[in-house]
Amino acid sequence: MEGFFAWFQWLYDETGINLTYFYDSFDRARMIGGFFTTIWLSLVCLFFSSIIGIVGAWLQGSRLVWTRRIVQGYIQFFRNTPPLVQMYFFFFALGNLLPRVKSEFGFMEPMLGNFTWAAISLSFFAGAFNVEIFRSGIEAVPESTREAAESLGYNRLQSYLYVVLPLAFRVCLPALNNNLVNLVKTTTLAYAIAVPELLYVSNQIWSDSVNVPEMMTTLLILYVALVGLLVWAMHRWERAIRVPGYGT
Amino acid sequence: MSSTTDLPVLLPAAQRLAERARREREVGGPIPRLTARHGAWLAVILVFSAGAAGAQAGAAQESVLSIMLKWTPLLFQGFIFNLAISFLAMAGGTAAGALLGIWQISLLPPVRAGSWLVTQFFRNAPWLVLLFFCMFLLPFQVEIFGVVIPLPDWIKATFGLSLPVMANVSEIVRGAIQSIPSGQWESAESLAFNRRQTLWQIILPQCVKRMLPPWMNLYAILTMATVLASVVGVSEVMTLTGQVLSAEGGRTDLLVPFYSYILLWFFIYCYPIARLTVRLERHFVVKT
Numbered sequence: 001m002e003g004f005f006a007w008f009q010w011l012y013d014e015t016g017i018n019l020t021y022f023y024d025s026f027d028r029a030r031m032i033g034g035f036f037t038t039i040w041l042s043l044v045c046l047f048f049s050s051i052i053g054i055v056g057a058w059l060q061g062s063r064l065v066w067t068r069r070i071v072q073g074y075i076q077f078f079r080n081t082p083p084l085v086q087m088y089f090f091f092f093a094l095g096n097l098l099p100r101v102k103s104e105f106g107f108m109e110p111m112l113g114n115f116t117w118a119a120i121s122l123s124f125f126a127g128a129f130n131v132e133i134f135r136s137g138i139e140a141v142p143e144s145t146r147e148a149a150e151s152l153g154y155n156r157l158q159s160y161l162y163v164v165l166p167l168a169f170r171v172c173l174p175a176l177n178n179n180l181v182n183l184v185k186t187t188t189l190a191y192a193i194a195v196p197e198l199l200y201v202s203n204q205i206w207s208d209s210v211n212v213p214e215m216m217t218t219l220l221i222l223y224v225a226l227v228g229l230l231v232w233a234m235h236r237w238e239r240a241i242r243v244p245g246y247g248t
Numbered sequence: 249m250s251s252t253t254d255l256p257v258l259l260p261a262a263q264r265l266a267e268r269a270r271r272e273r274e275v276g277g278p279i280p281r282l283t284a285r286h287g288a289w290l291a292v293i294l295v296f297s298a299g300a301a302g303a304q305a306g307a308a309q310e311s312v313l314s315i316m317l318k319w320t321p322l323l324f325q326g327f328i329f330n331l332a333i334s335f336l337a338m339a340g341g342t343a344a345g346a347l348l349g350i351w352q353i354s355l356l357p358p359v360r361a362g363s364w365l366v367t368q369f370f371r372n373a374p375w376l377v378l379l380f381f382c383m384f385l386l387p388f389q390v391e392i393f394g395v396v397i398p399l400p401d402w403i404k405a406t407f408g409l410s411l412p413v414m415a416n417v418s419e420i421v422r423g424a425i426q427s428i429p430s431g432q433w434e435s436a437e438s439l440a441f442n443r444r445q446t447l448w449q450i451i452l453p454q455c456v457k458r459m460l461p462p463w464m465n466l467y468a469i470l471t472m473a474t475v476l477a478s479v480v481g482v483s484e485v486m487t488l489t490g491q492v493l494s495a496e497g498g499r500t501d502l503l504v505p506f507y508s509y510i511l512l513w514f515f516i517y518c519y520p521i522a523r524l525t526v527r528l529e530r531h532f533v534v535k536t
Contacts, residue, residue, distance in 0.1 A: 076285075079278065079281070080282060080286055081511075082472055082475060084476070084479075085507070129278060133265065136261040136264060136265045137261075137265060139259060139261040140258045140259045140260075140261035141258065141259070142256050142257075142258065142259050144256075167258070171258060171261075171262045171265055171266070172265065174266065174269035174273075175265050175268060175269040175272070178269055178272045178273060178278075179278075182277055182278060185374035185375070186374075188374045188377055192479060199376065199377065206384075212384045212385070213384075216384055216385055219377055219381075220373055220377055220378070220381055223372070223373055223377050224369055227373070227374075228368065228369075228372045231372060243257070243262070245257070
């Protein structure tokens with residue numbers, strides 16, 4: 001492994017292509033950390049946005065007019081404003097309203113860090129789309145299917161879990177995937193509030209080592225590989241479970 | 249489908265969701281759906297926040313309205329700049345993307361595979377990363393035949409924004425061409441049209457109306473994405489607003505009025521486009 005890293009040092013000396021994140025252990029740790037921060041941020045947001053989607057879809061079916069209106073307002077707000085503005089709003093406006101706490105070094109620090117705020121704002125952003133998607137997915141399952149399940153002796157929860165949700169999920173998946181891919185791309189915006197994700201650490205590295213072209217190319221290739229892999233895997237899954245005759 | 253039954257497998261919501269997913273995939277992102285109510289809300293927020301800021305300011309300070317009027321010409325210039333970036337990026341992206349899209353159905357495998365690869369590459373890269381890429385890697389001037397052409401920041405940003413537009417236009421074109429029934433190709437062939445003639449005289453004219461709604465959706469997305477250029481320091485409307493706010497002494501009470509003012513401009517510009525797109529989508533709906 002050392003020989004592999006040393007080769008990049010040689011590459012730099014010979015050709016001037018400076019890939020510091022291979023031969024410099026500090027930069028390597030930063031780069032790997034950034035990569036996993038991006039993935040972790042995406043996973044956290046995926047999880048919470050799904051929960052927001054499910055709860056929101058359930059609330060939208062509520063009998064109370066105001067519950068429905070609030071959910072609708074939430075969707076409209078987060079769908080039609082730029083995610084960058086939302087992130088600024090959460091981090092600078094709401095972040096300043098929360099009380100400050102003492103950190104382990106004795107400094108006064110905001111209660112929630114920038115990663116948490118990025119996760120919150122992106123989850124709400126992606127969640128707004130998920131509410132609509134889950135809602136139409138559940139709407140698509142006919143009442144007669146539910147009745148058929150009931151006539152076979154399923155109770156309400158069982159018919160929901162074993163009949164309605166699996167069908168709804170198969171209908172939802174293409175739209176959910178679009179949302180997921182969009183979410184992974186949107187994590188780059190966390191750069192604006194200094195979350196150490198891939199774009200941010202690359203920026204740090206190229207500021208330190210002045211190797212902008214190498215870092216930019218690496219960044220582009222990493223993102224394209226990450227998103228490309230995701231799109232490819234999701235399309236395969238979609239094709240495998242699609243309901244014949246619906247969508248393409 | 250040959251089966252006939254009174255009981256639907258899935259209700260129309262399924263087809264709507266599938267259609268929505270297809271549309272989003274074509275333009276590579278969520279499609280904004282603006283309604284008049286959004287504009288009304290923005291106006292209400294603007295009026296109330298300006299009123300609140302005015303009430304806080306007291307008599308000694310300049311009124312919020314006059315501050316906003318004072319800076320409007322400058323901010324409007326910045327907004328026009330955003331629109332110029334969006335026009336140029338759209339024009340460049342459409343020209344390159346149309347070519348790429350036609351290459352994607354080429355009969356030559358290398359051309360087909362190459363253009364597919366380029367399309368997928370730029371579709372999958374985040375907009376912000378492409379923007380950074382162009383900002384940092386394009387030189388500040390180029391020399392062609394001894395003529396030095398300067399490349400200011402905004403041209404680089406325009407180029408950076410036109411790359412994802414190109415890839416998405418390429419997908420729109422390919423999708424539209426493939427949505428034309430194969431009978432059109434076959435009947436053209438039976439009338440002794442060659443491939444180029446079939447494409448230019450029969451297939452593409454039919455594609456135009458199918459491509460128009462997604463193309464306009466893409467334009468709306470691009471217009472909203474032009475503010476990303478503020479992250480890389482182009483002096484467009486968002487950057488200018490930040491500068492104006494700090495010139496006014498960083499008053500936090502001006503934050504909401506100013507930003508909602510800018511959002512309202514974007515709304516006024518994008519709303520007619522969104523309405524027209526919805527109308528065209530209904531008008532051109534493919535009857536199957």
